[in-house]
Amino acid sequence: MKSNGLAIGLGVLGVVFLIVAALYALGVLQFLASTSGPHYKHAILFVVLAVASFVAANFARPKGTIYMTDPRR
Amino acid sequence: MGLLQGATELFPVSSLGHAVLIPSLLHWSFKQSDPSFLPFLVLLHIGTATALLVLYRQEWVALIRGFVTAAIRGQIQTDTERLSMLLLVGTIPAAILGVFLESKIKTLFASPSVAAVFLVVNGVLMIGFELLRRRAERRSAVMASSRVEQEEHFAQAERISFRAAAVVGACQALAFLPGISRSGVTIGGGLLAGLRHEEAARFSFLLATPTILGAGLVEVPQLFAGGVPVGEYLAGAVLSGIAAYASARFLLRYFRSGRLDPYGVYCVGAGLVSLALLHFNV
Numbered sequence: 001m002k003s004n005g006l007a008i009g010l011g012v013l014g015v016v017f018l019i020v021a022a023l024y025a026l027g028v029l030q031f032l033a034s035t036s037g038p039h040y041k042h043a044i045l046f047v048v049l050a051v052a053s054f055v056a057a058n059f060a061r062p063k064g065t066i067y068m069t070d071p072r073r
Numbered sequence: 074m075g076l077l078q079g080a081t082e083l084f085p086v087s088s089l090g091h092a093v094l095i096p097s098l099l100h101w102s103f104k105q106s107d108p109s110f111l112p113f114l115v116l117l118h119i120g121t122a123t124a125l126l127v128l129y130r131q132e133w134v135a136l137i138r139g140f141v142t143a144a145i146r147g148q149i150q151t152d153t154e155r156l157s158m159l160l161l162v163g164t165i166p167a168a169i170l171g172v173f174l175e176s177k178i179k180t181l182f183a184s185p186s187v188a189a190v191f192l193v194v195n196g197v198l199m200i201g202f203e204l205l206r207r208r209a210e211r212r213s214a215v216m217a218s219s220r221v222e223q224e225e226h227f228a229q230a231e232r233i234s235f236r237a238a239a240v241v242g243a244c245q246a247l248a249f250l251p252g253i254s255r256s257g258v259t260i261g262g263g264l265l266a267g268l269r270h271e272e273a274a275r276f277s278f279l280l281a282t283p284t285i286l287g288a289g290l291v292e293v294p295q296l297f298a299g300g301v302p303v304g305e306y307l308a309g310a311v312l313s314g315i316a317a318y319a320s321a322r323f324l325l326r327y328f329r330s331g332r333l334d335p336y337g338v339y340c341v342g343a344g345l346v347s348l349a350l351l352h353f354n355v
Contacts, residue, residue, distance in 0.1 A: 041172050042172055044291060045172045048165065048168060055158075055161070058144060059147050059148070063147065
């Protein structure tokens with residue numbers, strides 16, 4: 001299942017995960033956390049999710065044919 | 074405790090269940106609510122994960138290289154690359170459930186009686202996995218002169234589907250319940266996905282390494298809190314690593330022809346005996 005739309009969507013998701021990771025690491029985000037303050041465990045999880053999203057985006061990207069010469073000629 | 078943790082973490086008999094049950098049954102003076110208990114557990118887990126890293130050191134180098142290559146290329150071309158992606162897919166559900174649910178579940182169920190009940194459940198699960206496997210062997214009409222030959226009709230870890238890897242990974246979350254074994258449910262999941270016993274154990278150990286190591290490393294700052302006897306705890310971690318290494322080597326050899334059900338029977342028996350001892354306050 002390869003499409004540019006899916007690849008872009010996964011790339012955007014990766015960026016969102018990175019932002020969430022930063023918010024957890026800075027202690028701004030407290031969602032589903034048992035204590036207040038920085039949550040490094042949550043931050044690391046979201047970095048891993050971001051990496052997985054970028055990898056998935058690269059897999060979803062249609063691989064174009066590389067032409068050695070202009071194909072229209 | 075180090076030897077106990079290292080051995081039971083990889084045997085399909087639940088390390089958490091034994092860590093809750095044995096100190097209680099033997100009247101050891103461990104207080105799990107003590108602030109220095111968490112750093113102790115952290116070091117024991119790091120010891121276990123280090124043993125697994127040492128055991129699979131060459132494979133991990135190849136897996137990391139394969140992961141980077143496949144991620145950049147955007148395509149899987151080799152078995153190693155496929156296995157590295159399967160491990161990522163299997164680790165994510167366990168990591169999500171671990172970060173958000175682990176401490177809540179552990180606090181909720183951390184009593185010796187509950188651990189004993191779940192140990193029985195773990196045993197029933199192991200026996201159930203083997204019953205389903207035997208049915209699969211009969212269905213596929215596997216005729217072989219020996220168990221080793223019979224096992225060869227099943228797949229290697231690299232051939233498991235991505236969906237199955239995610240399900241097996243998510244099953245690791247069941248091990249937050251004291252008495253349910255992480256390696257037991259992942260090996261059982263691997264068997265249901267059509268892996269050989271030895272390959273299911275290999276996949277389980279590879280899957281456990283980043284989870285156990287990650288869970289341990291994020292708690293390392295706790296070690297530098299005041300009043301933690303780091304020297305004694307390090308000795309426990311080394312013992313845990315040695316026990317884990319020996320257990321993994323034994324289990325990989327055992328599963329060339331062995332099955333899960335002896336461990337299932339042990340868990341049912343140990344759970345019932347523990348329940349009786351706890352009930353009569355022996």
